[in-house]
Amino acid sequence: MEHKRERPRTWHGRAPGRVNLIGEHVDYLGGVVLPAAIDRHTRVTGHKAREWSIESDVGGGLTYLRSIGIELEARPQAVVVESDVPPGSGLSSSAALLVAIAAGLHPDLNGVEAALTCQRAEQRATGVRVGVMDQFASALGRRGHALLLDCSTLEYRAVPFPEELVIAVIDSGEHRSLADTPYNERRREAEAGMPKRKRHVESEIARVHAFAAALEQHRFEKLGVLLKESHQSLRDDFEVSTPTVDALVEQAWGVEGCLGARIVGAGFGGSILALIERGRESSFAAGMKKEVIFCATADGAFAHKIKQVPD
Numbered sequence: 001m002e003h004k005r006e007r008p009r010t011w012h013g014r015a016p017g018r019v020n021l022i023g024e025h026v027d028y029l030g031g032v033v034l035p036a037a038i039d040r041h042t043r044v045t046g047h048k049a050r051e052w053s054i055e056s057d058v059g060g061g062l063t064y065l066r067s068i069g070i071e072l073e074a075r076p077q078a079v080v081v082e083s084d085v086p087p088g089s090g091l092s093s094s095a096a097l098l099v100a101i102a103a104g105l106h107p108d109l110n111g112v113e114a115a116l117t118c119q120r121a122e123q124r125a126t127g128v129r130v131g132v133m134d135q136f137a138s139a140l141g142r143r144g145h146a147l148l149l150d151c152s153t154l155e156y157r158a159v160p161f162p163e164e165l166v167i168a169v170i171d172s173g174e175h176r177s178l179a180d181t182p183y184n185e186r187r188r189e190a191e192a193g194m195p196k197r198k199r200h201v202e203s204e205i206a207r208v209h210a211f212a213a214a215l216e217q218h219r220f221e222k223l224g225v226l227l228k229e230s231h232q233s234l235r236d237d238f239e240v241s242t243p244t245v246d247a248l249v250e251q252a253w254g255v256e257g258c259l260g261a262r263i264v265g266a267g268f269g270g271s272i273l274a275l276i277e278r279g280r281e282s283s284f285a286a287g288m289k290k291e292v293i294f295c296a297t298a299d300g301a302f303a304h305k306i307k308q309v310p311d
């Protein structure tokens, strides 16, 4: 009799990229950050296989896949990836990939465990001692909100993101892999208390609290001022900007309808974030003369498991 081979069970996972409204280079020091998951997603489909494999338009995924496999103690899987999170531009495409795989392989995890597991996998894959912000936002972000996350306790609160504002992201065209940047060096200098680095960290954490308050009070101009100060601090004190990114940020500051802008994510190139008054999107894009990604906030991959409490 012919022996029928059972087809392996297929699993699916999906997770969003993220923007960080404010609180840059403070997560790995136990600071407070304010990221939001965005409506750009990575989808993965997989099944058990003899060895690990990945099919994706973006290279380099196998190392991430193996790393999350080790962290989840999973057997080898063949995985297919589809994503509209642009890689290398500061929207955390790698966190979206890791969280999507974790959600597919281990939907039973809670969001905090998933974020910590994916953070370890990212560190293992890249050798970069990243903080937990990106994975946390991708796992636990909430539609209509940003997350005010205390990275020392992992306590967090969803802060409503006003309807009147739109998040814009512009790629500087300077792409980098974190492993090729001085990220670890900046972290070491900050941990060692180097005065300039410390000044950025302390002032940035104060800005995060002020920003969350201004969001809640709909003081939109204040948001713009804080974004501008954050950029100056990242440029001058933490030294993670580049001339190309500075020029793009300054251009955005001058376009009508833009409340403020700054470098976003790890920096050393990547993207800028701007906050725009709703309705001004097309004139802003025209003023920038560059492709602008307008993002809405979205739910994280593990957000549905959380009992939603009223704001």
Ligand code: GLA
Residues within 6 Å of the ligand: 023, 024, 025, 026, 027, 028, 130, 131, 132, 133, 134, 265, 266, 267
């Ligand atoms: C990268 C890291 C995060 C964080 C930011 C800078 O995105 O993955 O943990 O440190 O840089 O704020």
